[in-house]
Amino acid sequence: MARPKTYLDLLKAVDSFPYIDIARTPNDDHEESSYYQLLLPSDPRPHGYMLPSVVKKIPWTSDFEVSHDCPRTVQVLDKSHGRDTAAACNQAFASVIARAIESGAFATLGRPFREDYKILGAKYPSVQLLRAAAPLFGVCCRGAHMTAYVRTDEGMKIWVPRRSAHLFTYPRMLDTTVAGGVRAEESPFECIVHESDEEASLPTDFVRKHARACSATTYVEQRNSGFGGEFGLMVPVCLYLYDIELPFDIVPTPRDDEVEEFYLWDVDRVKKALANEEFKTNCAAVMIDFFIRHGIITDENESDYLEIISRLHRALPVPTSPTAT
Amino acid sequence: MARPKTYLDLLKAVDSFPYIDIARTPNDDHEESSYYQLLLPSDPRPHGYMLPSVVKKIPWTSDFEVSHDCPRTVQVLDKSHGRDTAAACNQAFASVIARAIESGAFATLGRPFREDYKILGAKYPSVQLLRAAAPLFGVCCRGAHMTAYVRTDEGMKIWVPRRSAHLFTYPRMLDTTVAGGVRAEESPFECIVHESDEEASLPTDFVRKHARACSATTYVEQRNSGFGGEFGLMVPVCLYLYDIELPFDIVPTPRDDEVEEFYLWDVDRVKKALANEEFKTNCAAVMIDFFIRHGIITDENESDYLEIISRLHRALPVPTSPTAT
DSSP states (O other): OOOOOOHHHHHHHHSOSOSOOTTTOTTSSOGGGGOEEEEOTTOOSOSEEEOHHHHHHSOOOTTEEEEOSSSOEEEEOOOSTTSOHHHHHHHHHHHHHHHHHHHTOOGGGGSOOOSEEEOTTOSSTTOEEEGGGHHHHTOOEEEEEEEEEEEETTEEEEEEEEEOTTOSSSTTOBOOSEEEEOOTTSOHHHHHHHHHHHHHOOOHHHHHHHOEEEEEEEEEEEOOGGGTSOTTOEEEEEEEEEEEEOOTTOOOOOOSTTEEEEEEEEHHHHHHHHHTTOBOHHHHHHHHHHHHHTTSSOTTTOTTHHHHHHHTBOOOSSOSSTTOO | OOOOOOHHHHHHHHSOSOSOOTTTOTTSSOGGGGOEEEEOTTOOSOSEEEOHHHHHHSOOOTTEEEEOSSSOEEEEOOOSTTSOHHHHHHHHHHHHHHHHHHHTOOGGGGSOOOSEEEOTTOSSTTOEEEGGGHHHHTOOEEEEEEEEEEEETTEEEEEEEEEOTTOSSSTTOBOOSEEEEOOTTSOHHHHHHHHHHHHHOOOHHHHHHHOEEEEEEEEEEEOOGGGTSOTTOEEEEEEEEEEEEOOTTOOOOOOSTTEEEEEEEEHHHHHHHHHTTOBOHHHHHHHHHHHHHTTSSOTTTOTTHHHHHHHTBOOOSSOSSTTOO
């Protein structure tokens, strides 16, 4: 049997991109540093970093200017003629992504995500692109995760779903009680509200009233073959975290086909499942953050306490607000 | 009247050391990069970074070897002859600090801290040095902060103390309900337990049972004159965070002479005090983290949400565990 994983092992598997300063070392000896900066119009801040092999294969349109000089850049051009820059960017992304899908050159684009993701921190509100394409452009992918728990006489218990066997990624692995990608047009909270209904049949009014925002975890992935996409993509990720305490008579129940079953587990059972790598990798990070916030993992019982905490909140290499530098 | 401070303004004042990779850019053009690495015996990982002006003024003993080559280093020598390396290091620090105090060259050493701080992440357990000297050596300073709150019919209220007028730093400013430096020989939790008694007269049994560890905030200060010490010191800081919900009949009351008065304030009053810079700078960070964890600051009401969260959990430039690299 494999050695049980430590919490830090689990986080390193999620926050897997090397700790290099990708923004400041654009062309030194690191292989990773040859990523291209994705630039939006009139904004010098890179909103993503793209693999050279990806830049080479994308069937670029005239909406983009690719420069192979140092620093290497992919510039979205402003074809709005002074009207709606965001709409022009969105049209540019939509066209080039349609061509890339047609080309059949990208496994990543085969993923069944039809909604758009917002480009976080863009100066123009609602610059967005197809969710499945976000990792190719190296822009931040946003999710919302809510952990539901129950206080019992035997201590805290946590609602843990098992993913359906037919899912494209991580079939039959354990997940966060409720989780989903944050669509361009919604807030993280609204995402949790509708996913609570769709995935777990939780009453909407109850969720609106009792779901509590309690932080976010941020990390940077280096995508490997497990995602069924291109190898080596740099993907900044932000997961907005929510907790909800459920009474005994509100029981999560699968509604859509993403969840096979919900378990109500005590903390020790959840710890065991983490150590055995039964959780989807980023859901392990969410559970570890929950354990930190609820005093289950402490400095007294975990020698990696501080490293765990800083890895759960990595400074992302892309701006996270319109005014961030 | 001054412009009200944003949460991010307040955090930038705490996490004030530039975001340079001090470990990897030891001798380039940045002024900050000329810091000396503090090295313990048989351990290549710098445990602190020292200002050149400080290294120059310290009356070094033969327990230390100072190298002005690249990378600049201050190496603690192992004079234990194979016996107790930690004890030898502690003796080395004690001697040189005694000489430095005698020299009168360091304002920082005038601070009335008589306890020792542990050097975080040292391979040898309990390597420690005088708390007042820790910032000179650039080693991590550890504190523990507990926020006490009460649930009332009008919403959450928070116990906020005002610091005494005679204190060396931040007199009459607002503070965390209970806070203190973590002494070398105690755990963060034990620190909170005894400080709760000494500073706020909270019943020890109640605190032991109900104080909940709920994360840590980590940041890097560049010390300015406000601390009454040397200018430009790089100080990594880790504050272990605790929450405690108090019933109405447990009321914090000053016991030692550090607190003038406790206020029971609602969230809006605390927000106003933050914006007006009424809080001791690092206590503002603790309160902001509390607001994040309790769903008071959310992505929906704060555009800097993600930047705030990552700044509250900066990766420190020193190892935080014996096995960290």
